[in-house]
Amino acid sequence: MAHRKGHVSDPWDVFGDLISRIAEDRRYWMIPLMLWTAMVGSSLWWGWRTTELHTENMALGQAKYIEGMVEAVRSWNAFHGGVYVPTGPETQPNPYLKDPHREIDGPGNTVLTKVNPAFMTRQLAELIRDKSDTTVHLTSLKPINPGNFADAWETAALKAFEQGSPSRFELVEGSTPLFRYMKPLMVEQVCITCHEHQGYKVGDIRGGLSVSFTPTELLAAETRTKQHSLAVHLAVWLLVSATTVAGLARVRQQILSLRAAKEHQDVLVEQRTGELRVQCAERKSAEERLRLLIDSSGQGILAINRHGVCTDCNPMARQLLGYDREALIGAHVRDLIYYATPDGQPRDVRTCAMTRAFRNGEAVQETDTVFWTAEGQTLPVEFNAHPLAAGEQGTVLLFTDIRDRKKAELQLRTLSNAVERGPAPVTIFDDDGVIQYANQPFCDLMGYPADKLIGATIASIQSGETEASVYDDFWRTIRANRVWRGELSSKCHDGRVLLLNTSVSPISSTGSSDFVYVALFEDITERRREEDDVWCQANFDALTGLPNRNLFQDRLVQAVEQSRRNKRTMALMYIDLDGFKKVNDTLGHAAGDMVLKEAGDRIAAYLRSTDTVARLGGDEFAVLVPATVSPREIEFVAERILLSLAQPFDLGGQTGKIAGSVGIAFYSGEDESLDRLVHRADIAMYAAKRHGGSVFRLYDPKMEAASG
Structure with missing residues (x-):
């Protein structure tokens, strides 16, 4: 049959737990202090009681000694049947002694009186009292001598003797403490003679002998001993209490430190446990993610x-x-x-x-x-x-x-062969503009061998003639994964500058965010030059290089529209060269051409970059001032032009002189047709010519009638 054993606590564990609880809570510190107080107090009480017993024993011994001495003298007296002493003032015959032989004659007519034990005891008591603070009193419940009556304490002692008490000793408290000792006096055979008439017989208690004295020295010694014991016990109590408190404080500090360390350890354990949980969860999650990653x-x-x-x-x-x-x-x-x-x-x-x-x-x-x-x-x-x-x-x-890759590689090889053997110049460059590939047509176009181009940058073949804003748009477009088309000016190895019609496409063969860029070029330098020549012939005067009537008309339209939109005044000048026909007829057409070119330069010298001077045909010029501050400024410009035209012309060893007539019309944004503006400037110019030339005239409506 199986027996279940109950848990038996180790007494030392219980004691240690008790000490820990007491040390931890200061309220329980009173328990050991009270225990030490009880122990020290008990020891003090026991010491005091021992001191008191010692004092009592000393006093009892002293009382017994005195009583024994008196009793010995009484016995000696009784043994001899009393003693006779001469009568005198100190020794008178005992009036209570009933003895026919109480007085006898002594030698030399001396009267002797008989001193019995009781009378001798009283005389001894008087001598003892005179010599010390001890009182000896012979007493009885039935005294013959009234002086032998018992006081209350003695009466109680005598009654106790009759009940069988052998003696009585006691410290009687009062204003003056007294040690009192009393022993019964037994009736002996020698006492019958004097006390038979009282009815006593041998063995009866006829009284007692009381010894009383003040224990001043004994009590003083007892007090000193008690004080010393009190001081020693108090010092011991203080030492033990202080040691106990210090020990409890130390134990409490250690307990609190251990508890704090345990709590800190628990926190660390909990933290580490939490970290392990998180790590386990993270590891599990990582394993799941890894599994998912592998599976996907x-x-x-x-x-x-x-x-x-x-x-x-x-x-x-x-x-x-x-x-x-x-x-x-x-x-x-x-x-x-x-x-x-x-x-x-x-x-x-x-x-x-x-x-x-x-x-x-x-x-x-x-x-x-x-x-x-x-x-x-x-x-x-x-x-x-x-x-x-x-x-x-x-x-x-x-x-x-890699089936798709192999197909792509095949396609790439096919494309590479097409690019390499095709007529179009092609380059491939990265996001930093570094050229990674250049086909032979591009190398032939730029005059560079392939090894000089590979690793170079697109910027290294720029001519500097293309505006920076074009290249900003170029990079912004292709980096946004869009195709860029435009014209770029590039410099060949021999210094020639080519204008290339360019198309750039971003590509990513891996599908990543890293792109390379494929650029296809077409040399349009000659075509653009031819186009520019045709345009110049259509818009510029072949002799003076100034805008002709067509271009001037376009700019006039723009200036009028701008004036109408901005509500600002513009000015239009018509200039006719006076005296030109004479120079042309007398000095020849070559001299006339020189005058026309020089006249155009002199007029342009007094205009702003935003202004336009044009040769309309023959000896007629026009000036367009699109943003006029005030009419006075236009008048000042006209005056400077007239003064300049009036200066002699150096015609290759000959001198020619002409003048100019200037007509000025203003446009301030009113709802007026372009033809009307031109008409007013023309009317003003003819008004200046009618005045004799070399002057300018501002348009005035009155001029309309004069021209008609």
Whole structure:
């Protein structure tokens, strides 16, 4: 039968727990202090009581000694039947002694009186009282001598003797403390003679002998002893109490320190436990994420042990190889999917990269090989095999289906051949503008060998003639993954500057955020030069190089529209050269051409860059001032032009003189037609010519009538 044993607490554990509780709570510190107080108090009481007993014993011994001496004298007296002494003032005959022979004659007519034991006791008591502070009193409940009557204490003692008490000793408290001792007096045979008439017989208690004295010295010694004992016990109590308090304080401090350390340790344990929980949760989450990553990877992943056996696989591996999980797990990977070369020849195990991976723990990579699928078809792959972490045996095999890559490579080779052999200049550069590829037509166009262009930057072939804003737009557009088209001015190796019609397309062959840029160029330098020539012929005067009537008309339209929009005044001047026909007829057409060119330069010298001077035909010029501050400024300009035209012309060794007539019309944004503005300027010019020339006239409506 099984017996269950109850838990038995170790007494030392219980005691230690009790001490800990007392030390921890200061309210319990009174318990040991009270215990020490009780122990010291008990010791003090016991010491005091011992001192009191010692004092009583000393006093009792002294009383017994005195009583014994008196009793010895009484016995001696009684033994001799009394003694006779001469009568005198100090010794008178005892009136209470009933003895016929109380007085007798002594020698020399001396009268002798008989001194019995009682009378002798009284005389001894008087002598003792005179010599010390001790009182000896002979007393009885039935005294013959009235002086022997018992007081209250003696009466109580005598009654106690009759009850069998052998003696009585007591410290009687009062104003003056007294030690009192009393012993009964027994009737002996020698006492019958004197006390038979009182009815006593041998053995009766006829009275007692009382000894009383003041114990001054004994009590003083007792007090000193008690004071010394009190001081010693108080010092011991203080020492023990202080030691106890100090010990409890020390223990409490240690307990609190241990508790704080335990609490800190508990916090650390809890913190570490929490950290371990978090780490476990994070590890579990990481494992789940890793599993999810492996399962969702676009690569096939196989785990292989050191014997070449598959221990795990992801869904992509199963999908690419055409095997289910049960067919892959436990199968020898090399024998299952890597047993033959692309042309179907068995692989040599001694040189097999996969074998080196799982058998020797090597990290291997094959960028272009084949695996064999469940259908017996080849799967072009790129694979990497990596050994597991240190301390673990096995290999992780990652493989990628490269069928699309091989198609892209084929397309790229085809495109590369087309670019390389095509007539269009092409370059490829990166995001920093560094040229990575330049085909031969581009090298021929720029006059650089290919090795000089590869590694150079696009900026190195810029001519500096294209504005910076164009290049800002160029980079901003292609970095936003958009096609940029425009014209760029580039400098050839021989210093020639070409204008290139450029198209730049960003491409990313890997689908990443890193782009390269393909640029196609067309040399439009000659075409642009021809276009510029045609445009100049259509818009500029061939002799003076000034804008002709067509271009001036366009700028006039723009100036009028701007004046109408901004509500600002503009001015139009018509200038006719007076005297030009004479120079042309007398000095020749060459001299006339020189005058026209010089006149155009002199007029332009007094205009702003925003103003336009044009030759309208023959000897007529026009000036357009699109933003006029005030009419006075226009008048000042006209005056300067007239003064300049009036200066002689150097015509190659000959001198020619002409003058000018200037008509001025203002336009301040009113709703007025362009033809009307031109008409008013023309009217004002003819008014100046009618005045004799070499003057200017501002348009006035009154001029209309004069011209008509």
